[in-house]
Amino acid sequence: MVRNIDYQMEKSQKIIKQSDENCPVRKSLALLGGKWTLLILFQINDRVLRYGELKRCIPDISEKMLIQELNSLVENKLVSKKAYPEIPPRVEYCLTELGLKTLPIADKLASFGLQNLK
Amino acid sequence: MVRNIDYQMEKSQKIIKQSDENCPVRKSLALLGGKWTLLILFQINDRVLRYGELKRCIPDISEKMLIQELNSLVENKLVSKKAYPEIPPRVEYCLTELGLKTLPIADKLASFGLQNLK
DNA sequence: AATATTTCTAACCATTAGGTAGGTACATTA
DNA sequence: TAATGTACCTACCTAATGGTTAGAAATATT
Numbered sequence: 055m056v057r058n059i060d061y062q063m064e065k066s067q068k069i070i071k072q073s074d075e076n077c078p079v080r081k082s083l084a085l086l087g088g089k090w091t092l093l094i095l096f097q098i099n100d101r102v103l104r105y106g107e108l109k110r111c112i113p114d115i116s117e118k119m120l121i122q123e124l125n126s127l128v129e130n131k132l133v134s135k136k137a138y139p140e141i142p143p144r145v146e147y148c149l150t151e152l153g154l155k156t157l158p159i160a161d162k163l164a165s166f167g168l169q170n171l172k
Numbered sequence: 173m174v175r176n177i178d179y180q181m182e183k184s185q186k187i188i189k190q191s192d193e194n195c196p197v198r199k200s201l202a203l204l205g206g207k208w209t210l211l212i213l214f215q216i217n218d219r220v221l222r223y224g225e226l227k228r229c230i231p232d233i234s235e236k237m238l239i240q241e242l243n244s245l246v247e248n249k250l251v252s253k254k255a256y257p258e259i260p261p262r263v264e265y266c267l268t269e270l271g272l273k274t275l276p277i278a279d280k281l282a283s284f285g286l287q288n289l290k
Numbered sequence: 291a292a293t294a295t296t297t298c299t300a301a302c303c304a305t306t307a308g309g310t311a312g313g314t315a316c317a318t319t320a
Numbered sequence: 321t322a323a324t325g326t327a328c329c330t331a332c333c334t335a336a337t338g339g340t341t342a343g344a345a346a347t348a349t350t
Contacts, residue, residue: 291350292349292350293348293349293350294347294348294349294350295346295347295348295349296345296346297344297345298343298344298345299342299343299344300341300342300343300344301340301341301342301343302339302340302341302342303338303339303340304337304338304339304340305336305337305338305339306335306336306337306338307334307335307336307337308333308334308335308336309332309333309334309335310331310332310333310334311330311331311332311333312329312330312331312332313328313329313330313331314327314328314329314330315326315327315328316325316326317324317325318323318324318325319322319323319324319325320321320322320323320324
């Protein structure tokens with residue numbers, strides 16, 4: 055059983071290992087693979103957005119999915135949330151350090167879509 | 173209604189548009205967002221693999237999911253399939269031009285996982 | 291008093307994704 | 321005769337995802 059091996063991916067010499075449950079691609083996908091996850095992270099980006107603003111940024115998502123995703127993103131430490139004790143409520147979301155590191159993935163998805171999908 | 177707008181993502185000045193159904197991130201996700209899709213593409217990589225070899229590369233996937241995914245990848249022109257008229261059967265899969273273009277996305281997922289997920 | 295605002299929850303249902311178990315075909319091998 | 325190997329396919333089931341609707345909570349505005 056192969057484990058704790060170096061996953062190395064250089065353009066010139068690529069070494070591909072068996073993708074068991076430790077595979078970094080699988081682990082990333084488990085965290086980021088949802089229908090809306092990367093899109094939400096991409097929309098927040100380097101901004102600080104209120105819930106309602108974010109909702110307007112992604113008009114097709116249902117409110118339920120949006121808060122559900124946000125809650126799990128906060129839980130997974132990709133997004134941080136700041137709630138002001140006001141009425142009506144005001145809540146701001148922004149990416150954590152870890153969340154910011156997912157942006158290159160979304161960028162690749164975006165450029166792939168732009169260049170190859172109509 | 174904003175449409176046909178330039179989705180531009182440069183590090184220095186990022187312009188983020190409303191993510192409606194034309195959003196390139198969403199379109200890419202629709203094509204590549206499944207649990208196994210990017211992993212299969214990543215495993216095939218620049219190789220030519222038989223069905224059984226690929227299955228051994230991803231030990232946790234069920235046979236049903238593997239052929240189901242492969243069929244839809246072939247349909248979506250990300251993978252090409254060559255079947256030899258032999259008994260027992262022999263079928264080879266490799267990435268198309270388009271499929272090869274998804275590898276940078278998988279690479280980003282891999283490096284994110286390597287660097288940030290235990 | 292009634293209404294609007296904003297974020298978020300709960301209940302319910304429909305759809306989809308994914309998994310299990312079994313089977314098929316046919317030549318070769320034992 | 322029977323088992324083996326390869327690449328599938330099918331039926332069935334469960335779990336995950338996602339959508340709709342309703343509503344709570346508290347203050348400001350009308």
